[in-house]
Amino acid sequence: MLRASIRATKTNITIVQLKIGAQIKMQRRGANHLLRYIDIHDSLYIWLPNMNIREEHRMKNIADIGNGKRNQMLEEDSAIHNWYQFILGYPPHLVKYYLNEFNIQQGDIVLDPFCGTGTTLVECLKNNIKSIGIEPNPIACFASRVKITITLDPNELRNYLGFILNSSKLSFKHLGIKDDYFIVDEPKTKKHIVLIKSIPGLNEEKWKVVPTGFISKKPLVKVLIIKEVINQIEDTRIKDFFKLSLANLIVKRAGNIAFGPEIGRTAPKEDIEALNYYFSQSNRMIADLEKFKHNDTKAMIINGDSRNLDHYLDNKLLGKINFIITSPPYPNEKDYTRSTRLESVILDFINSKDDVREVKTNLLRSNSRTIYVTDTDGECIKGFDRICKIADEIEKKRLQLKKNSGFEKLYHKIVRHYFGGMYLHLKSLKPYLAKNAKLAYVVGDQMSFFRVYIPTAELLAEVAESLGYRLVKIELWRTRLATVTKQQINENVLVLENL
Numbered sequence: 001m002l003r004a005s006i007r008a009t010k011t012n013i014t015i016v017q018l019k020i021g022a023q024i025k026m027q028r029r030g031a032n033h034l035l036r037y038i039d040i041h042d043s044l045y046i047w048l049p050n051m052n053i054r055e056e057h058r059m060k061n062i063a064d065i066g067n068g069k070r071n072q073m074l075e076e077d078s079a080i081h082n083w084y085q086f087i088l089g090y091p092p093h094l095v096k097y098y099l100n101e102f103n104i105q106q107g108d109i110v111l112d113p114f115c116g117t118g119t120t121l122v123e124c125l126k127n128n129i130k131s132i133g134i135e136p137n138p139i140a141c142f143a144s145r146v147k148i149t150i151t152l153d154p155n156e157l158r159n160y161l162g163f164i165l166n167s168s169k170l171s172f173k174h175l176g177i178k179d180d181y182f183i184v185d186e187p188k189t190k191k192h193i194v195l196i197k198s199i200p201g202l203n204e205e206k207w208k209v210v211p212t213g214f215i216s217k218k219p220l221v222k223v224l225i226i227k228e229v230i231n232q233i234e235d236t237r238i239k240d241f242f243k244l245s246l247a248n249l250i251v252k253r254a255g256n257i258a259f260g261p262e263i264g265r266t267a268p269k270e271d272i273e274a275l276n277y278y279f280s281q282s283n284r285m286i287a288d289l290e291k292f293k294h295n296d297t298k299a300m301i302i303n304g305d306s307r308n309l310d311h312y313l314d315n316k317l318l319g320k321i322n323f324i325i326t327s328p329p330y331p332n333e334k335d336y337t338r339s340t341r342l343e344s345v346i347l348d349f350i351n352s353k354d355d356v357r358e359v360k361t362n363l364l365r366s367n368s369r370t371i372y373v374t375d376t377d378g379e380c381i382k383g384f385d386r387i388c389k390i391a392d393e394i395e396k397k398r399l400q401l402k403k404n405s406g407f408e409k410l411y412h413k414i415v416r417h418y419f420g421g422m423y424l425h426l427k428s429l430k431p432y433l434a435k436n437a438k439l440a441y442v443v444g445d446q447m448s449f450f451r452v453y454i455p456t457a458e459l460l461a462e463v464a465e466s467l468g469y470r471l472v473k474i475e476l477w478r479t480r481l482a483t484v485t486k487q488q489i490n491e492n493v494l495v496l497e498n499l
C-alpha cells in the first residue's frame, strides 16, 4: 500500500518518501509513469509526474472507515488536533473529505461558524487554505487560537518548557508536595527559575460553578502551581501554548471526569504524576509544530455568535467566503459549557455564575439550560409548519405523560429557538458568501424530547431554501445509537449552495 508523504510540490513533479522495505502497491493509473528514484539513508525518494499537490491530504474513502469508527480521529491525522478536543466534535477526515469534494483551492476562504476546538481551521491550515472560525465558548475559542498559532519557534518553546518544569519542581519541593518525576531528556533552560511560595486554591465563586467532585485536592494544587508558573511567562503566545497543554492535563489526567459522550464523574483520583504527563504532552505539541513551522497560511478565530455574523465579520469579507464546513450544536440536551467547565474555571475563562450566563447568552438555544424567558429566536420560524408541528407534538406528549419538571416544560421551546437561531445564522451569513458558495453542515437527527423524531437536516434544508440557498443533497455521515430509545439515528451532512 502506498502510504507516503509528499515532500516537494513547487514544480510539476512530486517527490514521495517511502521507508525502505515498505510494501509498494501502486494503484493509481499514473503508476506506469514512474520516472526514477534515489536511495538516501533509509528512505526511497520517488518522482511522480504531475501528481496532485493535494494528494497527501486526500480523504481516505469514507466507506473504508466502518460506521463505528467514522467519527473517530485517524492516528495519521492527530497532529495539532489532539492538543485539546471536544468529544462532540467531528474528525479531521470529514473536513478533508469536503475539501476534496468541493475542490477547495489555495486562495479560497473557508468559514466554520461553529468552530469549537478548530478541526476545520487546523485541517485548512494543513492544506494551505485560508480559514476563519467563530466560537463563543471562551475555552474552545482559546484552544482554536493556540492551534492555529503554528509559527512559534520549537527551540524557544523547549527553553520555556525547561523553565516550567524546573520552576514547578522547585515549588513542589518547597511546598512539600510529592510528584513522582522521571524525565530522561529534560530540556535545559536559560530562563530564571521562579518559586511559588504558597499553596494556591480556587475562590468560593469559582467553586460554585465547578460540578461537585470533578477534581480532587492534590491534583488541583499541582495544576494550580504549574498554572502560576506559566503565568510568569510574558510572551502571550508562548504562555497560551503552555496553558493549552495544561488544559489537556486537566481533562485527560487531573480531573475525575470522563466522556461518554456526556461528561460524567469518575472515581476520585487522589493524586497524579503531574509533571511526567505535562512534559510528555508539551513535548508532543512542540514536535507537532516542528512539522508545520514553515507554513504561513492565514487562519483567524473570532469570539462571537454566528446568529449575528454582521457584528463580527469585516465588511471586506462581503461576498468573499467560498465555503462553509461546520457542525452546529443539535437540538438535544447537551450543554457544551458544562463539558468544558472544569478547565474553563481552573484556567480563569469562567470565574462565576454570571460568566457562565454570559457565555450561554451567545449560544444557539439547543438545550434547556440555555433557554431564557427573554429569548425570541423562535419568532423567526413561525411560518415553518413542520417545525411548529414537531414543537407542538413535544408539548402534547409532555402533557400526556404528565412530565412537569422545569426542564421538560422547555423542550418544545428548544426546538423553536434552535431552528429560529439557525434561521438567523443562515440569514446573517448570506451577504458574506460568494455566489455559488458551497456549504456543508453536519447535523444529527434527534429523539431526545419524549422520543419525538426531529429530522434536523431536512428541517434546516427548508429553512435554508426559504432564505435563497439551494439544497444540493443530504448525505448520511453515520448512524449513532440514541441514548434514550436505543435506536440507530442518522447524523447527516446537509450540503447547500448559495444562489
Ligand SMILES: C[S@@+](CC[C@H](N)C(=O)[O-])C[C@H]1O[C@@H](n2cnc3c(N)ncnc32)[C@H](O)[C@@H]1O
Pocket: 086, 088, 089, 090, 091, 113, 114, 115, 116, 117, 118, 119, 120, 134, 135, 136, 137, 140, 304, 305, 306, 307, 326, 327, 328, 329, 336, 362, 363, 364
Ligand atoms: C458540534 S460543536 C463543533 C465542534 C467542532 N466541529 C470541532 O470539531 O471541535 C458546536 C460548537 O458550536 C458552538 N456554538 C454554539 N452556539 C454558537 C453560536 N451562536 N455561534 C457560534 N458557535 C456556537 C458551541 O460552543 C460548540 O463549540
